[in-house]
Amino acid sequence: MRYAVLVTGPAGAGKSTFCASLITHAQSLGRTVHLFNLDPAADKFEYPPSLDIRDLVSLDEVMEDLQLGPNGGLVYCFEYLMQNLDWLSEALGDFEDDYLIIDCPGQIELYTHIPILPRLAKLLTTTMNINLVACYLLESQFMEDTAKYFAGVLSAMSCMIGLEVPFVNVMSKMDLVRREGKRKKEVDRFLDPDPELLRTSATRELNPKFHHLNSALVHLLTRKRTQIEDFNMVQFLPLDVTDEDSVGVVLSHIDNAIQYGEHEEPKEPADMDNGDFDTGE
Numbered sequence: 001m002r003y004a005v006l007v008t009g010p011a012g013a014g015k016s017t018f019c020a021s022l023i024t025h026a027q028s029l030g031r032t033v034h035l036f037n038l039d040p041a042a043d044k045f046e047y048p049p050s051l052d053i054r055d056l057v058s059l060d061e062v063m064e065d066l067q068l069g070p071n072g073g074l075v076y077c078f079e080y081l082m083q084n085l086d087w088l089s090e091a092l093g094d095f096e097d098d099y100l101i102i103d104c105p106g107q108i109e110l111y112t113h114i115p116i117l118p119r120l121a122k123l124l125t126t127t128m129n130i131n132l133v134a135c136y137l138l139e140s141q142f143m144e145d146t147a148k149y150f151a152g153v154l155s156a157m158s159c160m161i162g163l164e165v166p167f168v169n170v171m172s173k174m175d176l177v178r179r180e181g182k183r184k185k186e187v188d189r190f191l192d193p194d195p196e197l198l199r200t201s202a203t204r205e206l207n208p209k210f211h212h213l214n215s216a217l218v219h220l221l222t223r224k225r226t227q228i229e230d231f232n233m234v235q236f237l238p239l240d241v242t243d244e245d246s247v248g249v250v251l252s253h254i255d256n257a258i259q260y261g262e263h264e265e266p267k268e269p270a271d272m273d274n275g276d277f278d279t280g281e
């Protein structure tokens with residue numbers, strides 16, 4: 001049985017850092033894990049990737065040869081990957097019974113505009129028979145601006161709906177929140193999105209039109225009782241990579257989502273009620 005974690009999220013959300021801390025933690029548990037770099041623009045890693053899209057296609061060469069910018073070049077690299085799936089299945093053939101951590105690029109259009117990642121996820125799960133879970137990382141600074149935060153929630157949801165695989169949302173860089181000394185109750189409203197946050201947003205004074213738009217969104221979220229609120233489709237696990245226990249909690253949710261080690265007794269994930277995140281209050 002092969003397992004893989006697709007680590008997604010906007011630019012700078014902490015994906016590569018999270019991949020490295022997942023690897024450190026999994027190795028401390030005695031697991032064999034491998035990094036699969038899916039970012040053609042990546043330059044350095046804490047752990048050397050065992051599998052690397054840059055062995056197939058180089059963003060620099062694509063940009064130079066085809067006169068494309070970084071984003072167009074990235075889309076081209078993924079299209080090239082999809083046309084060379086033999087390379088991927090051959091490379092993946094070396095990893096029987098292993099756990100792959102897949103580090104994705106941060107261009108948001110990859111998750112919301114073009115259907116390349118969903119195609120890749122389908123291929124990994126159906127053709128290559130890999131137990132796949134996706135993580136979407138949003139960084140804690142998004143909590144500073146509620147309108148931006150809700151844009152982040154919607155992008156997480158858009159990615160999740162597109163991928164159609166088990167999904168774990170993560171609020172990264174929680175060490176920064178701890179340092180600021182935010183109240184736990186306040187933090188919880190962002191980990192379990194509270195649409196009422198938008199109503200009290202500072203945009204009311206700054207930009208009334210924008211506030212009307214936000215209010216309409218809240219109205220949609222609350223009155224129509226969409227999935228975000230009713231079914232808790234989007235909930236974030238707090239991640240502090242400086243705290244091994246926090247990485248362990250996220251890994252236990254990932255394991256649970258893909259039933260890692262199904263021959264063993266099924267394990268309950270660690271407590272999800274955020275009670276394990278101590279803001280230091």
Ligand SMILES: Nc1nc2c(ncn2[C@@H]2O[C@H](COP(=O)(O)OP(=O)(O)OP(=O)(O)O)[C@@H](O)[C@H]2O)c(=O)[nH]1
Pocket residue numbers: 009010011012013014015016017018039104105106107172173174175176239240241242
């Ligand atoms: N304080 C803090 N900083 C972090 C954390 N994780 C990442 N960073 C910093 O955030 C920046 C971006 O981290 P990366 O891990 O490269 O983020 P990424 O999502 O892989 O970025 P792209 O691949 O460019 O999309 C770096 O300067 C990291 O040192 C964290 O948990 N806490």
Ligand SMILES: [Mg+2]
Pocket residue numbers: 015016017039042103104105
């Ligand atoms: Mg990265």
